Amino acid sequence: MKRRLFLKSAMASSAVATAVGAGLLTPKMVFAASDAFTATSKAAVSAAAGASEGTFKFKAPKIAENGAVVPVSVDASNLDNVTNISFLVQTNNTPLAASFNFAGALGFVSTRIKMGKTSPVTAVVTSGGAVSALTNEIKVTVGGCGG
Amino acid sequence: MAEQDLLLPSLSKTDNIKERVMRIKIITMAIAAMLSSTVALSAQQSSVVQADIDAYQGYFLERFPNVDGLQGFSKGAYAMNEDKMMQFEAVMEMPPFEDLVEKGGELWEKPFANGNTFSSCFEEEPSLIRAAYPRWNSAKGKVDTLEQALIDCLVSNGEKKWGTGKGKHAWVAAHLTTLGEGTFINVIVPEGDEAALAAYNDGKKHYYAKRGQLNLSCANCHVEGAGMRVRGNTLSPGLGQTTHFPVWRGKWARKTNGVDGFGTIQRRYGGCNKQVRAKPFKRHKSEYDNLEFFHTAMSNGMEITTTEYRE
Amino acid sequence: MAKIKLKPKAKKGVIKVKAIVKHPMETGLRKDKKGNPIPANHIDHLTVTHNGNKVVDADIGAAVSKDPYFQFQVPGAKGDEITLAYKDNNGGTGSATAKSK
Secondary structure, eight states: HHHHHHHTTTHHHHHHHHHHHHTTTOOHHHHHHHHHHHHHHHHHHHGGGGGOOSSSSEEOOEESSSSTTTEEEEEEETTEEEEOOOOEETSSSSSSEEEESSSSSSSSEEEEEESSSSEEEEEEETTTEEEEEEEEEEEESSSSSOO | HHHHHHGGOOOOOTTTTHHHHHHHHHHHHHHHHHHHHHHHHOBOOOOOHHHHHHHHHHHHHHTTTSOOOHHGGGGGGGGGGGHHHHHHHHHHHHTTTHHHHHHHHHHSSSOOOOEEEEGOOOOSSSSHHHOOEEEETTTTTEEEEEHHHHHHHHHHOOOOOOSSSTHHHHHHHHHHHHOOOOOOOOOOTTTTOOOHHHHHHHHHHHSOBBTTTTTTHHHHIITTTTTTTTTTOOOOOOOGGSSSSSSEEEHHHTTTTOOOOOOHHHHHHHHHHHHHHOOOTTTSHHHHHHHHHHHHHHTOOBBBBSSOEEO | OSSSEEEEEEEEEEEEEEEEEEEOOOOOOOTTTTTTBBOOOEEEHHHHHHHHEEEEEEEEEETTOOOOOOEEEEEEEEEEEEEEEETTSSSSSEEEEEEEE
16 A cells, blocks of 8 residues: 555645656556656655645535546636646546646646545646645545446 | 516516515416417416416525526526536536437438428427427317427327437437527416316326335425435425426436436436336326426426536 | 537637547446456547647546546637547547637
C-alpha cells in the first residue's frame, strides 16, 4: 500500500501534479510497478511544499447520481497562463484521471469521470509555473466501475 | 403564442398561494378557450376536476416555495436539490438522446407502404400533437393517448404494429415532444360528461391506492414523499412529471449499454409498479390510460419541456 | 452515428468546444460474465487544434467515463476550424473537424 501512503502524505496531490507537469508521472505509470513510483514519490515529496489552495472554480457534485458518469469541471479563467489542469480520484486504482495541457486554449475544462466509490477528488491547476489545488469529496452510492 | 407569454409573468414566487392558484385557474381557462378554437375542445372543465387540480398544485406550490413557479416543477427531482440540478445540467450540455430523437423525426416523416405518413392521422399540426393528449374520446368512451394514437395510425394504414413503450415507438413520440416544447398541457374532463369523469376517477383511484408488497401508492412517494430520499434517490414531485415524456433515463440507457434510454410514460408506470413489487398492468389498457388521464390533468397549465434526461 | 460529435460554438470571442467521443473506455479491470478479464481499451491521448494550431494536448486515463464528454474554451470566432483527435492504448485513432457556428 505504498501508493496510498504516498497519496496521504503531505500535499500529495500537488506533488503528483508537479510530477505530472514534469512528465515524470503519466496515467499509465501510476498504475505500474512501484519502482518508478518510488522515484516519482521522492521527486514529488520535495516539490510538495509548493502547492497553495486554489482560487479557481472547481465544480463537482456532492453526491454522484451515477458513479460511472460524474461531471467535473474547472474554470481557472481568473488565473493567468494556465498550462495544466489535472484531476485525481484518490481512491481509484489509478488516481490520475486525466491531465489537460493548454497552449492557447483558456484555463477551462469540463468532463466526466468514473468513480469506484466515495472519494476525495482533487483538481490541480498549474498557472504561471505555480501549482494550486482544491479537493471536494464526492459520495458515490453505487460504484461506477462494476459494469 | 404571444398571449401566453403575457399571462405567465404574473406567476412569481412572492405571490401568496391563493393568488397563485387563482392565476393558474384563470390561465388554464384562458388557454382552454384559446385551444378550443384550434382543437375543437369546446367543453368546459368539470368543476370537480378543477378543484382537484387547484388543490394538487396548491399543495406543491406551498410545500416547495423555492421552486421557480409552477413550471419549475417540470425539473422534478432536480428542482428539489441543487446538487442534482448541476448533474442534470451537465448531461444536458450535450444530451445523449439527440441522435435517436432525429431518428424519431425520420420515422415520423417516412411514408407508409400506402403513401400516407403519420401526420395524416392527426388533425393537429405536429407541434401541437404532444399537448393534445391524453384526451377523452366521447365517441369511443375511452381515453386516447398519444402513444396509442401512433399504434392506431400504423394499423389503420396497413402497417405492422410496433412494440410499445420503447424503441421506435418512444423515438417518434420523443420527436413530437421535442416539437411541442412550450405548448400547454390542458386535459379537459367535460363538465357533465359522466363517462369521462368515471375514467378520471378511475385514474385518480389508481394514483391514491396502495399496492404491491411494499404497499405504496403513487401519492405516498410523489405527493407526501416528494423531495425526500429513498436510499440514494430523491423522489420527484407528481406535479410536472408529464411535461417531459417520453424521457431518456440513465437507468434504461445502461441496460442497452448506453444506446437507447428512451421510454414512454406507460413504460415508467410499469417500472414504478414493479418497484413497489406490484404486478405491472399491460400498457394501453384502461388502467394506465385512465391513470395517465388523471396524472396529466394534475399538471394542467404547465408547458411541455422537450425531451430531457432523467436518472 | 458518428464516432465523434463535435459542436464548437463561438460567442463573444470565445469558442466553446463541446464534444462526445464514442469509446468504451475499458479500464482493463472489469470481467465479463464468464469471469474473463476485459482488456483495457481506452483513449490515452487527445488533442484539439484551432485553425491548425494545437491548443489542447491531454493525457487521458481509464478513469474518464465511457463515451466521454469534453468541453474546452478557445479564444476565437465564428467560422474558425476546430479539430479534435484522439489515440487509444491499442493504437486506435479518430478525429473530427467542424467549423465554429
